[in-house]
Amino acid sequence: MAVVDKAGPRKGGRSFTEIVNDERYRSVFYQVIVAVAVIWAANYLITNTAENLQARGMSAGFEFLTSTAGFSIAWSIIDYEPGDTYFDVYLVGIANTLIISFFAIIATTLLGFVVGVMRLSKNFIICNLASGYVEVMRNVPLLLHILFWFTLSAALPRPKNSLGLGDMFFLNNRGLYVPAPIPGEGFGVVVIMVLIGIAAAFGVTVWATRRQMATGQRFPAFWVGVGLVVGLPLLAFAALGAPLTFDYPSLKGFNFTGGADVPRAFCALLFALVLYHTVYMAEAVRAGILSVSHGQTEASYSLGLKPSWTLRLVVIPQAMRAVVPPMISNWMNVVKNSSLAVAIGYPDLVAVFMQTSLNQSGHAIEIVGMVMLFYMTVSLTISAALNYYNKLVQIKER
Amino acid sequence: MTDATQSDTAFRPKPSLPPPANTVGVVGWMRKNLFGGPVDTVLTLLGVYLLYVILDFVVDYGIVNAIWTADSYRECLDINKGEGACWAGIGVWFNSMMYGRYPDEEQWRINFGGIVLLLWLIPFWLPKVSGKIQVGISAVLTFPFLAASLFIGGDIGIFLHAMTAIALTLFVSVWLNVATCYLMGKSLPAVLISVTGFADKDDRLHKYVLLGAFGVGFVLALLYHLSWDLVEVPTTIWGGLFLTLVISGIGISSALPSGILLALGRRSKMPVIRVFCTAFIELFRSVPLITILFMAVTMMPLFLPVEFNPPKLAMVIVAVCIFAAAYMAETVRGGLQAVNKGQYEAAQAMGLNFWKMMALIVMPQALKLMIPNIVGSFMGLMKDTTLVSIIGLYDILLMGKAAGQNPTWLGFHTEPLLFTATIFFVLCFAMSKYSQHLERTIGGGYGRR
Structure with missing residues (x-):
């Protein structure tokens, strides 16, 4: 009986210091403290904010996003007018x-x-x-x-x-x-050609790498890629009769x-x-x-x-x-x-x-x-x- | 016969010829470093021309055509037609750019505070002084209170009085320590203990002796400090380089301790702490400082109780401290990751607990490895402090701008900017050179194998 007492886990017999020094309890304890502190701080800030907003007669919320801004912006890359939101x-x-x-x-x-x-x-x-x-x-x-x-x-x-x-x-x-470039009719084709060129160049690179891995032969994938990305759009550009003018x-x-x-x-x-x-x-x-x-x-x-x-x-x-x-x-x-x-x-x-x-x-x-x-x-x-x-x-x- | 043959055929090297004339001396150096080939020669000529253009302009603008005495910007323009600098204006505005609108007769307080800080830090460079870490910690922890009561003045309240008294006591003891180290070859605590006759007593009593001595010093300092009577200078009229240094000084001294805590938190095994620290660091590192500053001045008043209305400077300082802590945390984390895992394990095997392992084994190595990065972020912080001018604090940049809006000095914009740039250049360059020096002397890493 005494032997079991010593070797087995004691039930309810752990002293306070034992619990305090146990790393698992300690880490839980610290985490609870931090969590409580953070929640308390957040709560404090939120209550204060609510009080402040009330005192200033302001409301929180994203409704203002749909109201008119009413000021002009000196320069913008996308269209904007003072009447926008x-x-x-x-x-x-x-x-x-x-x-x-x-x-x-x-x-x-x-x-x-x-x-x-x-x-x-x-x-x-x-x-x-x-x-x-x-x-x-x-x-x-x-x-x-x-x-x-x-x-x-x-x-x-x-x-x-x-x-x-x-x-x-x-x-x-x-x-x-x-x-300012003014794209003419059919300029979209040129843009599409650029995308196709990029995709083709990527494909060629993958193929060239595989071939080199298999046979040891190198292929000038870089220059072919450049040719594809630049050449295809240029060809399309020339074929369509240069659909781009400048202002x-x-x-x-x-x-x-x-x-x-x-x-x-x-x-x-x-x-x-x-x-x-x-x-x-x-x-x-x-x-x-x-x-x-x-x-x-x-x-x-x-x-x-x-x-x-x-x-x-x-x-x-x-x-x-x-x-x-x-x-x-x-x-x-x-x-x-x-x-x-x-x-x-x-x-x-x-x-x-x-x-x-x-x-x-x-x-x-x-x-x-x-x-x-x-x-x-x-x-x-x-x-x-x-x-x-x-x-x-x-x-x-x- | 054999003898003769042997001596005849023995290898006798002739003295080596001198190197070809065009590979040594000035000519050799120039051939090697300036005219190594046609491309090199062209580059050199281009470089020399560029250098000539720059220097020519700088000399013309800054010295030859510059005006050193004038009463208004108009006067400068009349003389040199804007082709040279108007350094006269810097002379007129120098005081404002240094101290902002701090009253002239009170500016000695700023100078005095600066001198105290310098004196406090001098023991760092005195080789014989012991307890340098304590010197540093005492300065970082208590000097801000001394500075606050000195710079703000007026009715400062009992807490600030007490903290200032502690600061004064520590400052005096730092220099007493220097004196005892140099005159008696012992540190101040050792001298105190032997003078009071407790040298052969129990170690525990030594602590009481030191505490008692500190208490006496504290009371004396408090009594002395209560007799100070300084006019209140509100923070709203602080400005110039002084303000820049106050903000960046507080940011720098708070960054390292809070950064270390955050970095440890981010590497902690406790999930709650790790998540909070990571979120804090990532949030404040991923947004520009200017948005944090805007947040501080627009949102912080909302967060605080209604009746509480902190000065703008306080809110800005909090923002800068948060920003600096987040950046420093990542720097420290880099250092912690660079320390060999065996060091952690060895420390644990020696039976050190977490904080002792960090303080005695890991942090010293991590911080040493990171010296260049730490000083780099200090420099970055100091440069970033200029952003407070955007939200309307009169730091050196905005003070310079104000100079150009003064009716007498209307249009005087470029020179204050150049002057400010020079000041920042000197400060930051000195910092980076000092960090290189530190890296060579105490730095760890690969340089010292």
């Missing part, structure tokens, strides 16, 4: 944010590669020019860059003496004027008419975003290239691969593994930092929705929530894609 304002803001992010990301990525390679150059002047650029840009706040370029752009000539490139592009203190801007009186105009704030913001974020892209590229050890190149040469293949098949794939994650988080930062547009009056999401609409309608919680939802959607999507990529390329350890 707050929800339209939200969409306009999102479109404006996305369009500037899109251009900034493309320019940043290209320029970042150039600067990153320049920093690795053996040429003393080139290398130090790039380093100087990196240091100056990244030690000064982005907001300062934006305000600086915006201030400088005010000193551009008036429309009458615009800086022109050919008779197509004009830059003055109101903004940039570019030819060129021209000076009428004191201002330009025709063409597409891009406001000064857009140009300044784009310029500052690109200059600032290029630095981070360049650093990612530099670190990525340095991360591939020289032994890889030597090993590849000794296997008899020619230099261009070594670069394409050995060095770049490995460098990309280190370049892509910081590159994508840099893209995310571009999207987030485009919100600084509010400082110079470019009508992005924060400016039109979080500032103007919020001031006018007073629905702080709903509006802040919607804006945050947009940025969260973008960044969670991007990080999901990044995680997928990381899983794809990570070194498979055995």
Whole structure:
């Protein structure tokens, strides 16, 4: 009996200290405390908010989205009129944010590669020019860059003496004027051809990889792909008799008419975003290239691969593994930092929705929530894609 | 015979020829680094031309055509037609850009606070001083209270009085510690214990001696501090670089502790805690700072009780702290992941509990590995502090903008921006150089094998 008493689990005989020191109970205890604290805090905030809203005679809810916004927006990529609703304002803001992010990301990525390679150059002047650029840009706040370029752009000539490139592009203190494309009849076919070209190029790549795996023969899939993506639409374009015309801007009186105009704030913001974020892209590229050890190149040469293949098949794939994650988080930062547009009056999401609409309608919680939802959607999507990529390329350890 | 043959045929190398003249010295260096080939030569020439254009412009604009004394922006423009900088304006606005609208006769308080902070941190760089971690913790935890009572002034309430007295006591003891370390070769606690004659007594009594000494110091400091009589300067008229440093200073000093807690929470095995921490980090990392600031000034008043109306600065500081904590958490998490799993297991095998394992084994390694990233996020935070100008706090950026809207200085925009950029450049560049120095001296990782 005594033996059983000692070996078997005691029922109800556990001392208090035993329970306290048991890791399972402890973790449950901590979690309950945290959960209660968070719920209490949430409850406190919600009660306060309700009281505050009541005291100010405001109501919560999303009904305001369908009411007329009634203010005009300086520039928008999608159609908008002052009579449209707050929800339209939200969409306009999102479109404006996305369009500037899109251009900034493309320019940043290209320029970042150039600067990153320049920093690795053996040429003393080139290398130090790039380093100087990196240091100056990244030690000064982005907001300062934006305000600086915006201030400088005010000193551009008036429309009458615009800086022109050919008779197509004009830059003055109101903004940039570019030819506007007007798709003619049958232009849709060209667009479809581009999509078909992309699909075909993808198919060819898959086929070429399979064939190489099976037979060891290589196929110039890249160049064939380029040919398909560029050639098919060009053929269709020529066959249909060039169904695309341009509307060129021209000076009428004191201002330009025709063409597409891009406001000064857009140009300044784009310029500052690109200059600032290029630095981070360049650093990612530099670190990525340095991360591939020289032994890889030597090993590849000794296997008899020619230099261009070594670069394409050995060095770049490995460098990309280190370049892509910081590159994508840099893209995310571009999207987030485009919100600084509010400082110079470019009508992005924060400016039109979080500032103007919020001031006018007073629905702080709903509006802040919607804006945050947009940025969260973008960044969670991007990080999901990044995680997928990381899983794809990570070194498979055995 | 054989002897002679051997000595004749023995290998006697001739002295090596000097390297070709064009591979050494200045010429060699230039051939190698500037004119390695046709492409290289073209690039070099292009680079030199670019450099010439930039330098030429900078010298012309900043020195040759610059105006150093003038009474209005108009005057500057009349002289150089806008082709040079008007540094005279910076002289006129310097005080505003540093202190905002803080009254002139009270600005000594800011300078005094800054000097106290510097003095507090100097022992870090004195090699003989012991207890550097305590110095750091005391400064981070209590200096903000001293600063608050100094900068705000007026009737500060008994809590702030007490905290300020603690801060003063700790500050004095930090320097007494320096003195004892250098003069007697012992730390302050050791000296206190031996002076009071408790050196040979039980260790437990030592604690009481130190507490007693601290209590005496505290009472003296409190009495001294109660005699301070400072005019109240409301936070609404704070501004300039001072405001920027206040916000980023609080953000930086709160970021590391809260970031560590959040990172531990995110890696915790307890699902409730992990979910909350992950949600907090992901939410505040995925939105831009400006939206968090807008949230702070528009939503926070709604969250608080009706009768409570905090100053804008307080709400902004809370927002910046939340933002900084979320970013720092990810940096610390990176460090924690980089620490070898064997370290955790070894610590547990030694019988350390969770907090001891973290504090003594894991965190020191993780933080050392992450020095560049931690300093990087401090720099980022400091730069991001400029965003408070968008929601209308008169930091150095908005103060500079205000200069250009003053009737006498209308249009004076570029120079304040350049001046501010220079200040940020100096601060951030110094930070990054210091972080590289830290990385070399105490950093872990691959550099030290």
